[in-house]
Each structure stands twice: as C-alpha cells, then as structure tokens.
Amino acid sequence: MLVILGVVTFLDRINISVAGSSIMKDLGLSASQWGWVQSAFILSYGLMQIPMGALGDRHGHRKILSLIVLWWSLFTAFTGMAGGLASLLVIRFMFGVGEAGSSPCSTGVISRWFDKGEVGKAQGYVWAASRMGGALTPFVVIPIMAALGWRPAFYILGGVGIIWAAVWFFCYRDKAMPGAEPAKPRNVPWNKILRARSFWILCAMYFFYAFGSWFFFSWFPTFMELGRGFAKSELTYAVAVPFVMSMIGNISGGYLTDRLSAKYGIKTGRKALGSTSLAVSALCMFLAAFIPGKTAVFIFLSLCFGIFDLMLPSAWALCIDLGGEHAGTISGAMNTAGNIGGFFCGILFGYLVQSSGNYNLPLYMIAAMLVISAVLFAFIDPSKRIA
Numbered sequence: 001m002l003v004i005l006g007v008v009t010f011l012d013r014i015n016i017s018v019a020g021s022s023i024m025k026d027l028g029l030s031a032s033q034w035g036w037v038q039s040a041f042i043l044s045y046g047l048m049q050i051p052m053g054a055l056g057d058r059h060g061h062r063k064i065l066s067l068i069v070l071w072w073s074l075f076t077a078f079t080g081m082a083g084g085l086a087s088l089l090v091i092r093f094m095f096g097v098g099e100a101g102s103s104p105c106s107t108g109v110i111s112r113w114f115d116k117g118e119v120g121k122a123q124g125y126v127w128a129a130s131r132m133g134g135a136l137t138p139f140v141v142i143p144i145m146a147a148l149g150w151r152p153a154f155y156i157l158g159g160v161g162i163i164w165a166a167v168w169f170f171c172y173r174d175k176a177m178p179g180a181e182p183a184k185p186r187n188v189p190w191n192k193i194l195r196a197r198s199f200w201i202l203c204a205m206y207f208f209y210a211f212g213s214w215f216f217f218s219w220f221p222t223f224m225e226l227g228r229g230f231a232k233s234e235l236t237y238a239v240a241v242p243f244v245m246s247m248i249g250n251i252s253g254g255y256l257t258d259r260l261s262a263k264y265g266i267k268t269g270r271k272a273l274g275s276t277s278l279a280v281s282a283l284c285m286f287l288a289a290f291i292p293g294k295t296a297v298f299i300f301l302s303l304c305f306g307i308f309d310l311m312l313p314s315a316w317a318l319c320i321d322l323g324g325e326h327a328g329t330i331s332g333a334m335n336t337a338g339n340i341g342g343f344f345c346g347i348l349f350g351y352l353v354q355s356s357g358n359y360n361l362p363l364y365m366i367a368a369m370l371v372i373s374a375v376l377f378a379f380i381d382p383s384k385r386i387a
Contacts, residue, residue: 035350046339053104072098073161214342227359245306
C-alpha cells in the first residue's frame, strides 16, 4: 500500500507540470504567474511536513494517512475546476498541505511494522515508487488530455487517491509488529541542534540540492515542450526516462552509501558519494543548457536526474548519523530547507524566462546551485553526532 501511495503521490504532484502548457494557455497565465502556481504547492508542502508527521504519530497513521490522502485527492480534483490564477493558487496551496504528510507518515508506518534491519530497504522501495509515479505521469495524463482535455485528468487522478484512502482506512491497523517497543515521547534538544555547525550546513546543502531537483518536479515538462520544442506525444518518453533514471539512482545510491561507508568509514563514504554525485550532475545540467537540440538535452537531463539522486540516500542517512534518536527532527528540518529551495526555484525560473525569453538561462542557475550543494556536502562530518 505504501509503494502504491508513493506512485499516487507523484502522479498527483507531477500531473500539473505535464499539463502546464495547456493550463497556461487556457487560463491566460504568464511564465512568472505559472512559477507562483508551482511554488504555492512547494510552500505549503515544506511548511506542513513536521506538523503532519506529528499528527500521524499522535493520532495514529490509519486515521491521519486516510484523511490527508483524501484531502489532497479532493484538491487534485478541484484543480480541474480552477478558473484563473487566484483559484489555482489557493487550490495548489491546499493540495500541498495534504501531500506534506505523505513521507513523514509513511516513515512512521515503516518504523512500526518493519525490523530495524529492513527499514532502509522499505524506504528505498517507497522512494523509488515515487519516482516511478513521476515516470508514469505523462503516459497517464497526456492520453487523457488528448481525449478529454486537461481538466478530466485531474478528476480521474483525484478519484484514484480517494479509492486508496478508503482501502487504507478499512485494511490498515495501528498495531505495532510483535515485540516492538512503544514509542516514548522525548524532548527535542533544540539548543544543541541549533548550535551545531553541521546542522546548518546540512540544511544549506539540501536547500541548494532541492533547488535543482524541484526543477524536475515543476518546470521540467514545460521546459521540454516550450523551451526545446518537444511535441506532446514526445513528452511521454522525454519526461518518463529521467524519472526512471532517478529511480535507479535512489536504489543504487542506498546500496553504494552503505558499501562505501563500511569500506572507508562513514565520514568518507557518505561525503565522497554525495559531493561527487552533485558535482557531476551540475556538469550535466550545464551541458543541457549549453548544447542546443532535443537529443542532447534529453540525454544530459536524464543523466543529471539519475546522478544527483545517487546522493539522496546519503543525505537522509546523514540525518540518522547526526541526529540519532532525533533523526526525525533533523530530517524534517532538512526537508523543510529543501522545499524552501524548491519554492525559490519555481518562482525564479518563471521570472528568468519571462524577462529573458530564454528557457536555457535558468539551467545555468540550477547548475551553480548544485555546485554549491556539492561543496557544502564535503564539509558535513557525520561522525560527530549533534544530539
């Protein structure tokens, strides 16, 4: 059920990007206005992650996960009813409030039902499933748009989420696996966390990484269509393949970070993979902007997405290395910083395109952000626990 939810989460998240050019034309939105639409979701998604995770821990994941999936599925359907910029901004902001609970509540479920030696594997499959959802989105949304228009695509995907919520509510139980100890509430040592240099470097690193990754979750299909001339029919593979590469990167990165850390030590193992992946992905992003043509941009952006997601398991493992029993707090703060980066990416991308008329210019900006992230990753010391 969590793997299916991972797919549904990204189907509902990426669908608006695939339909972006059609929505902009139908509602008369400029590139800068479309950037605000993309970032309205990112803002609420980032701000509500910790509160939504806390609700699941406090009231049980059966009830809360059912409610939040129902909530965002309804707002997925409401997206198809939008009549202009104002309504679209409100709908996407409220959609993000619900989706914010997906990852923290899924993590809570995994922590209750899986042995400690299996939680990494379980997380890997859920994250890989989310990328698979991104890969499937154009194959689902574009045929529906071609046959019925962009609005019915949101009604149909909203219905899928409602079905998932109903099945989860009636089938899942908030009962821990046999022998598991109940969670004990602990005070978060914010004084130690906020004074720790590694905490701030971690958050800054993820801010600049997510500035790049959110390009693929927001502007990517629109860029391929309007910036490089891909037809709607060509977008299916042009969008899907990079997400498949990302899925492979997540699974491979989890394997590599554990192997490298076991062989060379946690400090070298985490940092070598993270910094190298980010640096190489920055080069791919630069080449995608610099070299004209459809084939080149497809190849380099596919490589970029797959390579920089090699570091994702390392980044989340750093939260455990640094935070120990407070890893949830550290990871929530890190992911919030990342979503702030994604928020600015969505807005700045739109303004740069509108002011310059050049869709390639923002890619140079993203490449620079990935270089900064690579440098910051090298300064994180996972051997020194924060709390």
